[in-house]
Amino acid sequence: MDMKRDYYEDVELFKSGTILFWSIAFLIFLFTLPIYLPSYNVYLLNIIMVHVILAVGLNILVGYTGQISLGHAGFFAIGAYGTSLLMMHLHLPFIAAIIIAALIAAFFGFIIGLPALRLEGPYLAIATLGFGLTIMHIIGRWEVFGGRMGISAPPLDLGIPDTSLSWVINGDVKIYYLILIITVLMVIAARNMMKTRIGRAFMSIRDDDIAAEVMGVNLTIYKTMSFGVSAFYAGVAGGLYGFVVGYFDPFSFNLILSIVFLVMITVGGLGSIMGAIMGAVLITYLQFDLLKNVENLPYLGELLVAISRKWFTVIGLANFSHIALGLIMIAIVIFEPLGMFGIWIRIKKYWKTWPF
Amino acid sequence: MKKVVFAFMIVFTFLAVSTFANAAARPGYDDKEIRIGQWGPQTGPAAPWGSVARGSALLFNVVNEQGGIHGRKIKYFIRDDQYNPAQTKAVVKELVERVGVFAFVGGVGGACGLAVMDYLAENKIIWVGPSAAITDFVFPVKPYLFAVYPLYEDEGSILAKYVVEKLKSKKIAFFYQNDAYGKDGLKGAKKRLATYKMKFVEEIPVEPGEKDLSSQMLKFKKSGADVVMMFVNPTIATIALKTSATVDFKPQWVSSNTLSDYGLMFKITGGLWEGVITGAFGMTPTADHPLMNMYREAGKKYAPEERWGTFYLAGVVFADPLVEALKRVGPKLTRDAALRELNSLTNHQTIGPKITWTPKIHQGTDSIQIQKCGPNASYILLQDWTPNELATWKKK
Secondary structure, eight states: OOOOOSHHHHHOSOSSHHHHHHHHHHHHHHHHHHHHSOHHHHHHHHHHHHHHHHHHHHHIIIIITOOOOSOHHHHHHHHHHHHHHHHHHSOOOHHHHHHHHHHHHHHHHHHHHHHHTTOOHHHHHHHHHHHHHHHHHHHHHOGGGTGGGOEEOOOEESSOTTSTTOOEEOSHHHHHHHHHHHHHHHHHHHHHHHTSHHHHHHHHHHHOHHHHHHTTOOHHHHHHHHHHHHHHHHHHHHHHHHHHHSEEOGGGGOHHHHHHHHHHHHHHOTTOHHHHHHHHHHHHHHHHTGGGOGGGSTTHHHHHHHHHHHHSOTTTHHHHHHHHHHHHHHHHHHHOTTTHHHHHHHHHHHHHSTTO | OHHHHHHHHHHHHHHHHHHHTSOOOOOSBOSSEEEEEEEEOSSSTTGGGGHHHHHHHHHHHHHHHTTTBTTBEEEEEEEEOTTOHHHHHHHHHIIIIIIOOSEEEOOBOHHHHHHHHHHHHHTTOEEEOOBSOOHHHHSSOOTTEEBOSOOHHHHHHHHHHHHHHTSOOSOEEEEEESSHHHHHHHHHHHHHHHHTTOOOSEEEEEOTTOOOOHHHHHHHHHHTOSEEEEEOOHHHHHHHHHHHHHTTOOOEEEEOGGGOOHHHHHHHTTTTTTTOEEEESSOOTTOOOHHHHHHHHHHHHHOTTSOOOHHHHHHHHHHHHHHHHHHHHOSSOOHHHHHHHHHTOOSBOSSSOOBOOOSSOOBOOOEEEEEEEOGGGOEEEEEEEEEOTTOSGGGO
C-alpha cells in the first residue's frame, strides 16, 4: 500500500491531502490544548514534549543507526546546565544559549562517537554508560555548576536580557507554546533528515556496516554524526527541561534516566519518529501521572489498593507502579516487537483495507 | 492473543482518560475534611527516607481517631517522587491543582523542595517541616514555609560543645561531605571550637560517591584524633567505620542526626555503629514518655509492618506543629487563621524539639538531643534538648 513511484514522493512531508488535513487539525488541537486542560496537565505536557525531543534524538542514534547509548542523561544534563549557566553568567538570550548548549552537547556526542567507531554492542553500552556517570559526577563536584545542591533556572528571557528588548515568559502555558514550537520543528527536522542521504547512510550502517562502507558510506563521518545529532537533540531537550522544572541537581540526571529514555524508544518503536513520540508520551504519562494515581482509577483502583494492603510492603501502591511499568514494557516487547509503532501500522492497515 | 492485548489497551486508555475527569482544585478543606499532602521517595535510590512520609500518616491517623480537628478529618495524600525534582513538581502540582490540598508537611530532598518552593509560595500553600535543613528555606523568611528541622550549623556547634566539655577531648578531627550539609556542620563546629581557642587536628572533605576511604582514615589516625565528628551520608559513614576498623583506628565517632536511625546504621555497618554518638531531632523511639507510648501503640495498630525507627517518627515530628496550629484555629478555618496560629506558636513541644515561630523567623528550633547507639541498635539518651546559644539567626 505504501508504494513509492519516485524519490520526491518518498521525501514528501505530507503524502496526501488527508494526511495534511489531519496533521493541521492535530497541530491546531495541540495549540488550543491549554484552553481545555487544567494547568497541572500543562506541566505534564511540557515534560512529555521535552522527552519527545530527546526520544526522537535518541532514536536517530539507536533506532536508525543501530548504536546504543546508556549515557543520554549526560547530554541532557549538558543541555540543562549549559543553557542556564550561559544565560546566568554571559547574559545570552534564551535561543542563543540553548543552541550553544546543544552544540556543546553535540560536540561531546562527537567525542563519544569516536570510540564508537571501534566499539559495538555491550562495549559501546559500557563506554556511553561511563560518560553519563562521569558528567553527573563532574557537575556535582564543580562549584561553578552549583555543586551537588543544584541550581535554579534563570528567568526564561526570549529577548535580550537587561535591555528594553527583554521578554521574560513565565508560567506553564507560555512555556508550553515555546516548547511546542521547538518540538514540532525538531520532529520535522528529524523526519526530513531521515529521508535524505544522511538518514539512509545511518540505516545502512544499522543494517550492515561493512556493506555500507563498501557502498561508499564513510563510517567515521556518519557514526560520529549520528552521535552528534542525537546529542544535539538531547541538549535542546535538556535546555528546555531546566525551565520546565525550574530547579535541578546533578542527581536528576542519573543512570536510571538514561535507561528510561531507552525504554521510551523501545516501547514506542525503534527506528521510527512516530514510535519515539508515542513511547515518550506513554512512558512519561505512566511514570509522572497515571501510576502515581492508581488509587483514583475507577473500579481498578480500589482492587489494587486492596491487593497492595494484603501482600505488598509498607510503601503501598508505589510498589505497584514499578511492577505495572515493567509489565507494560514486557508485554509490548513480547507481543509487539515493533513497539507501539507496530500497533499503529496495524490499525492503519486495517482501516485502509477495510472492509476486507 | 494480540486481540486480547489490544482490548486490554483500549480499556486501559479509557480508564486513563477518565482520571482526567476529576474535579478541579478546591480550597483544601471543607466542613468534613482538611487535605494535607507530602512527597517522599517510596521507591528508587533514596527509598529508605520514604518512611518520613508514612510516619506523618501515623500522626494523622491518631488525630482522626480522636475525632479529627474540630470535626474535620485529615485526608492525607502521599506521593512517590523517586527523589527526582521533575517528579516532585509533577506530584505537587497534581495535589495542589487537581486534588486541592490545604498544606504540605515534610518532604524529603533538598533539590526536590527547592524545585517546588516558589510554586508553593505563589499558590499560598502552607508548608510545614521540610525534611531537610536548607538555609534557603528559612533565610530570608518565606511567609508560607515553616521549618522544624534543626540547622546543621547549630547541630555542629552543639555536638562540638559536647565533645569538648563532656568527652573532654583535646584532639578532635572533622570528616564532612563536600557540600552544603557538611560545610554548614563544619562552620558551626569551628565557631564553637574557637570559643575554646581550639582547632580541629584534621579536617577532611569527602565526595558522596567515594568508595575507598583508606587514605582519609590513615590521615585521621596519624593526626592522633581521639574523637572524629562526621557530617556524611550513610554509605560514607559505613565505609569509614569499616576502613578505620581495619587500620586499627578506633576513635569516638560523633555524627549528625542524619545518621541517627540506629536500626539502619547498625545493620549496614555490621554492628560497628555501637557506641557512636549522634545528634537527634526527636526523642529516642524507645523513650518512656506518655506521647511516645501512645504513638507506639498506634503504630502497632495502623502500621504493624513498619520499622519503628527515627525517620518514621520524624514524620510525626515534622507534621505535629501544623496539627497543633490547626487545633488552635478553632472551627472557623481559613488559610490566614492557620498562618496566624503558626506565626504565634511558642515553645510548642511533643516528641520533637520546642518549636517557636514568629512572623520574622520561620526556623522553628536550634535544639537537638544527643544520643548514643547501644548494643543491638538500642538508643541511649546522653543529653536532653540542648539549644545552640551561639546561633546567630536568632538575633535577627
